[in-house]
Amino acid sequence: MRKKTGARPETLVRRNEILRAATDVFGSKGSVNGTLAEIADQVGMTHAGILHHFGSKTQLLLEVLTYRDKTDVEHFTEQHIPGGIDLFRHLVNTAIANAERAGIVQAFVVLSGESVTAEHPARDYFAHRYATLREEIVEAFTQVCEERGITDPGPVRHAAASILAVMDGLQVQWLHDPSAVDLAESTRFAIEAIVSATLHPAASDLAE
Amino acid sequence: MRKKTGARPETLVRRNEILRAATDVFGSKGSVNGTLAEIADQVGMTHAGILHHFGSKTQLLLEVLTYRDKTDVEHFTEQHIPGGIDLFRHLVNTAIANAERAGIVQAFVVLSGESVTAEHPARDYFAHRYATLREEIVEAFTQVCEERGITDPGPVRHAAASILAVMDGLQVQWLHDPSAVDLAESTRFAIEAIVSATLHPAASDLAE
Numbered sequence: 106m107r108k109k110t111g112a113r114p115e116t117l118v119r120r121n122e123i124l125r126a127a128t129d130v131f132g133s134k135g136s137v138n139g140t141l142a143e144i145a146d147q148v149g150m151t152h153a154g155i156l157h158h159f160g161s162k163t164q165l166l167l168e169v170l171t172y173r174d175k176t177d178v179e180h181f182t183e184q185h186i187p188g189g190i191d192l193f194r195h196l197v198n199t200a201i202a203n204a205e206r207a208g209i210v211q212a213f214v215v216l217s218g219e220s221v222t223a224e225h226p227a228r229d230y231f232a233h234r235y236a237t238l239r240e241e242i243v244e245a246f247t248q249v250c251e252e253r254g255i256t257d258p259g260p261v262r263h264a265a266a267s268i269l270a271v272m273d274g275l276q277v278q279w280l281h282d283p284s285a286v287d288l289a290e291s292t293r294f295a296i297e298a299i300v301s302a303t304l305h306p307a308a309s310d311l312a313e
Numbered sequence: 314m315r316k317k318t319g320a321r322p323e324t325l326v327r328r329n330e331i332l333r334a335a336t337d338v339f340g341s342k343g344s345v346n347g348t349l350a351e352i353a354d355q356v357g358m359t360h361a362g363i364l365h366h367f368g369s370k371t372q373l374l375l376e377v378l379t380y381r382d383k384t385d386v387e388h389f390t391e392q393h394i395p396g397g398i399d400l401f402r403h404l405v406n407t408a409i410a411n412a413e414r415a416g417i418v419q420a421f422v423v424l425s426g427e428s429v430t431a432e433h434p435a436r437d438y439f440a441h442r443y444a445t446l447r448e449e450i451v452e453a454f455t456q457v458c459e460e461r462g463i464t465d466p467g468p469v470r471h472a473a474a475s476i477l478a479v480m481d482g483l484q485v486q487w488l489h490d491p492s493a494v495d496l497a498e499s500t501r502f503a504i505e506a507i508v509s510a511t512l513h514p515a516a517s518d519l520a521e
Binding site: 132133134135137138190193194197211214215216217218219220221222223228231232235236239249259260262263264266267269270271272273274275277278280281282285286287290291294295296297298299300301302303304305307309310311 | 340343345401402419424426470472474475477480481483486488494495499505508512515518
């Protein structure tokens with residue numbers, strides 16, 4: 106899936122080396138302080154060499170994010186994101202995998218935070234990503250409700266946004282203190298809580 | 314609460330003007346691209362004038378974050394953060410208030426994302442803030458369980474981290490598309506879901 110048609114194997118290897126170095130640098134310094142010179146240095150290339158492969162810093166930034174998404178998909182399904190209840194299991198599995206790759210998580214946290222600033226190069230990427238994932242989660246809820254004969258679920262749009270939100274937010278707390286926050290288990294608990302409240306709506310414990 | 318002992322009223326007014334301008338600038342550009350010169354320009358002062366009031370850019374950044382926290386606390390309780398079930402209502406109310414102040418939310422999102430980078434000036438602030446808030450939520454759960462005779466709650470530490478996480482993550486999606494994400498209602502739904510799963514643990518819908 107990751108292969109570009111016509112690209113030589115050595116080129117693909119080189120591109121992946123650069124992507125890994127860029128993930129490290131953007132993750133540890135952000136996209137403003139993290140420079141192409143530092144990324145070049147990590148892989149023993151020149152600044153111009155990086156530009157030869159990626160064209161611009163912005164393009165490299167976007168490819169770091171896409172690279173992560175592709176790695177996710179390939180790791181778990183080899184073909185596509187699953188639907189129905191398997192989508193929620195897949196999201197829990199993503200958190201389990203993320204707990205083993207702090208560098209990629211850090212790059213994602215920093216870049217998603219930056220992405221809400223004016224004219225940020227990854228603004229459209231994140232807006233599109235969240236919208237697409239919310240739709241996929243809504244569809245998964247619809248499928249599960251059909252399969253399980255649930256005719257009156259809770260607010261699936263709130264649930265879809267909340268599931269993505271809790272995954273993102275736990276990453277921030279985990280990066281700050283991995284001894285206090287269990288990324289995988291807290292994500293599992295929260296996704297199960299939100300799925301349960303959606304499939305089996307109950308009275309609020311917060312009512313006066 | 315916000316008053317500094319001994320500071321003259323004009324000084325306090327000036328400081329608050331600077332804090333509001335800094336919130337705008339850090340929110341729209343991040344703390345690296347956002348400069349003291351631009352903040353000074355917004356309030357009709359010099360760069361040196363800003364430093365006279367805040368000492369350094371780092372100090373100003375931290376006071377922007379503290380200013381937000383104080384505003385929250387003052388707005389809802391005038392004295393202290395409530396405990397027990399009222400804490401969860403307070404967190405929902407915070408999201409309702411945040412939906413009316415995108416500038417402050419944006420500054421918070423950008424700075425919390427940046428805060429996981431190496432040697433970021435707000436790193437300790439956020440680590441401490443998350444740890445403190447998690448403890449307060451755990452205590453609130455303990456109090457609610459005692460009051461309601463719940464002897465076998467779900468994992469309150471996962472719940473505490475998840476509630477803060479979902480609040481943070483929804484802010485990011487809401488800033489990207491306020492027409493698609495209802496910050497207040499999605500936050501209410503998610504907090505109710507997590508509180509319910511904690512007070513009334515049930516079988517997982519994700520079990521194979």
